[in-house]
Amino acid sequence: MSFSRKPRVEAGTTSAPADVFGYDAFFNHALDGLKGAGNYRHFARLERLPGQFPRALLHSDGAVREVTVWCSNDYLGMSQHPTVEAAMVEAGHTSGAGAGGTRNISGTHQVHAALEAELAALHRKDAALLFTSGYIANQGALATLASRLPNCIVLSDAKNHASMIAGLRQSGAEKLIFRHNDVAHLAELLAALPRERPKLIAVESVYSMDGTIADLRSIAALAKEYGALTYVDEVHAVGLYGVRGGGIIDALGLHDQIDIVQATLAKAFGVMGGYVAASAATIDFLRSFSAEFIFTTSLSPVLVAAALSSVRHVATATDLRIRHQTQVAKLKKALAAARIPVLATDTHIVPVIIGDAKRCKAVCDGLRDNHNIYVQPINFPTVPRGTERLRLTPSPLHTDAQIAALVTALTTELARHGVPQA
Ligand SMILES: *Cc1c(COP(=O)(O)O)cnc(C)c1O
Numbered sequence: 001m002s003f004s005r006k007p008r009v010e011a012g013t014t015s016a017p018a019d020v021f022g023y024d025a026f027f028n029h030a031l032d033g034l035k036g037a038g039n040y041r042h043f044a045r046l047e048r049l050p051g052q053f054p055r056a057l058l059h060s061d062g063a064v065r066e067v068t069v070w071c072s073n074d075y076l077g078m079s080q081h082p083t084v085e086a087a088m089v090e091a092g093h094t095s096g097a098g099a100g101g102t103r104n105i106s107g108t109h110q111v112h113a114a115l116e117a118e119l120a121a122l123h124r125k126d127a128a129l130l131f132t133s134g135y136i137a138n139q140g141a142l143a144t145l146a147s148r149l150p151n152c153i154v155l156s157d158a159k160n161h162a163s164m165i166a167g168l169r170q171s172g173a174e175k176l177i178f179r180h181n182d183v184a185h186l187a188e189l190l191a192a193l194p195r196e197r198p199k200l201i202a203v204e205s206v207y208s209m210d211g212t213i214a215d216l217r218s219i220a221a222l223a224k225e226y227g228a229l230t231y232v233d234e235v236h237a238v239g240l241y242g243v244r245g246g247g248i249i250d251a252l253g254l255h256d257q258i259d260i261v262q263a264t265l266a267k268a269f270g271v272m273g274g275y276v277a278a279s280a281a282t283i284d285f286l287r288s289f290s291a292e293f294i295f296t297t298s299l300s301p302v303l304v305a306a307a308l309s310s311v312r313h314v315a316t317a318t319d320l321r322i323r324h325q326t327q328v329a330k331l332k333k334a335l336a337a338a339r340i341p342v343l344a345t346d347t348h349i350v351p352v353i354i355g356d357a358k359r360c361k362a363v364c365d366g367l368r369d370n371h372n373i374y375v376q377p378i379n380f381p382t383v384p385r386g387t388e389r390l391r392l393t394p395s396p397l398h399t400d401a402q403i404a405a406l407v408t409a410l411t412t413e414l415a416r417h418g419v420p421q422a
Pocket residue numbers: 133134135136138161163204208233235236264265266273274
């Protein structure tokens with residue numbers, strides 16, 4: 001990287017010359033690179049309207065407008081559910097705002113244990129362990145498993161989430177990447193490995209950007225054949241699939257064939273936090289060895305109480321799951337009828353492929369400025385260059401009228417910016 005360093009010496013100082021390297025010049029040069037490529041991240045400043053999801057206020061350049069949000073991971077609108085809100089407020093009154101320490105030192109409360117028991121039951125595992133986020137759960141669990149299993153080799157799907165990659169890198173374990181959802185490739189890699197060597201297969205059940213679903217049945221069979229441990233990120237599936245919202249593993253009845261389930265409390269459950277569920281030995285091992293679990297203050301009891309209330313509510317909210325899938329199907333059908341280029345998926349994730357970072361942002365700006373619709377452009381490195389997209393996530397709370405308005409607006413903006421029809 002080349003940039004012009006601007007050594008700067010503070011006037012009037014004789015000792016310690018400041019910024020000899022030109023740190024800010026370096027940072028700005030890197031940011032200019034992002035801006036030039038159209039990959040600079042602009043955060044939209046939202047003000048949520050309790051009880052009105054997916055409507056929200058969008059603040060920009062001193063102006064405020066009411067928009068419909070079409071890109072939230074609050075998949076079921078649970079973040080504003082009255083029962084969840086009430087549980088959160090109640091916990092604030094009874095427990096206070098913070099946990100007061102790490103889990104080891106006064107940060108384990110009754111409510112943490114209750115949520116872990118609920119999550120273990122949801123996934124039909126012996127035990128579960130809370131982390132401060134889904135990201136940290138992946139990083140901590142994968143780093144700990146892959147580094148401590150002796151001579152462990154990891155088999156990782158090419159599209160695994162950044163948090164899984166972070167944990168696996170941190171572990172220092174050898175890693176083989178198999179082509180996305182290519183079970184034959186995974187089988188080939190497994191067959192070439194020594195039988196006795198510990199193996200860890202790491203995948204997601206629902207891939208967040210493409211909406212693809214892993215062939216967990218085949219992966220579980222391969223794992224059994226070759227003696228591998230299986231680790232599945234169900235972040236985009238919990239709450240949404242399975243009779244009680246236990247995810248794709250639950251929907252397929254694979255509870256006893258997948259070893260470790262990881263998920264978040266922040267998406268369909270609408271709160272915050274992450275967890276893993278597995279055998280008693282696995283969970284006790286992670287509890288005892290994962291630095292990401294041990295050396296951080298535990299989740300606020302306010303968050304844990306809200307999450308517990310949400311998980312319990314969602315478990316029996318079959319109507320919500322049905323309504324979610326109904327609205328997803330309606331949106332997909334309307335987009336297809338309007339010949340909008342959508343990546344076909346079997347899930348609730350609806351990617352509209354634009355294929356160019358600047359155009360992707362221009363379409364999103366147009367949706368916001370001309371139609372009061374908020375969708376965030378998804379660019380590199382979240383998705384490969386040339387596949388830049390809008391990632392639409394309908395919820396049970398998006399109305400038929402909002403779907404119709406979105407499709408009309410998209411048709412106009414895609415035409416304005418020269419995006420070819422499907
Ligand atoms: C969002 C996400 C995570 C991280 O979960 P958080 O609770 O938001 O930290 C992990 N895995 C996948 C696939 C995700 O999309």
